[in-house]
Amino acid sequence: MRRKQKGVICGVDEAGKGSVLGPMVVAAVGCREAGDLAPLPIRDSKALRPKQREAIYEILLRDFAISIVTIDAAGIDEARSRMSMNECVAELHAEALMGLRPESAYVDACDVNAERYGRTVTDYLDFPCDIISEHRADARYKIVGAASVVAKVTRDRAIKDLDEQYGNIGSGYPSDPVTIEFLRGYVRDYGNPPPCARRSWKTVTNLCQTTIADFL
Template structure:
């Protein structure tokens, strides 16, 4: 009898105005769950960049990572017909289907876990209807397999952001709307190029506000 496979799922980059969102998955055989915990993957949000990269490397030796990138332009297009939570569900189910795991544990982005599980099942092939699903808040802290998935997603997101900083020769910090260097970068780029960088989520209110203020400024100057 083949051993049960368990997959953890989490995302990174849900809220930034710059860059892609990444859905990370990590799968192991059930007997290796202690091995994952033994690597010290808990509290993945508190890890230094170096520690996270080291753990991502070690995890690849223990189990199988999965990654789904949803670009800024894809997010913008999809948001015309669905919510961000629904976009996330599509990312989650893409990873779940590819993993073909027997037990699925996800970090819950909505209030109701059972409802979220049913939404995922509707997106998945019928063969997944009788598999075991767990969807909980703070699953990335409570389940090491989800902590591992969080590390895979966060590592991909950080590398993506680093590539963008290199591409534009500007350290815009996190890419989140609360970060002043992020806003400065977008405002300066728009001023110089007449449009926002292609990796900007144009449907974000932050991007809309920057464009509106720039247009108003141009009109005032005119």
């Protein structure tokens, strides 16, 4: 077992938690001092343009310690058969942290109770680490914003790969009409949702029932 890295602080965030298509990606970024990130224009990845995210991602990959954990649609469905989605995210946050083993870490809380979420992440760790769990941590702390960028770029690349396989699937989120139209068309043509769809999502279940009913 690797020892924790003295003096290392981490930020952890995820991308794709609420998506109905594609993977969820959790990233941890580590540094020695918070000031190490000062030169970078980092904030919540959703507030950055794609080219900005890509440029920052390349710098982070080159100059900082990074741990990335990806779980595909089938893996999410399996995890949800055993635990809540928040517990699943907490377990993956811990897994990403175990790749770097910092002394302290800031995590973007997925639970309405931020302190409870921090305790859940701590329970999944196999080493001592001071966890600071807050809502909107990606906008408050650059180290979490850095993790947000890494997670978002990694997931965007995975969605691009799915586009090449299936055609335009949109963003993968239930609020995206392109995503819903892709799912509806796939179920109509093949009778089942695609492998990249999270079957445990109500969006998929309801869409399958509605689309199949059209044939009855």
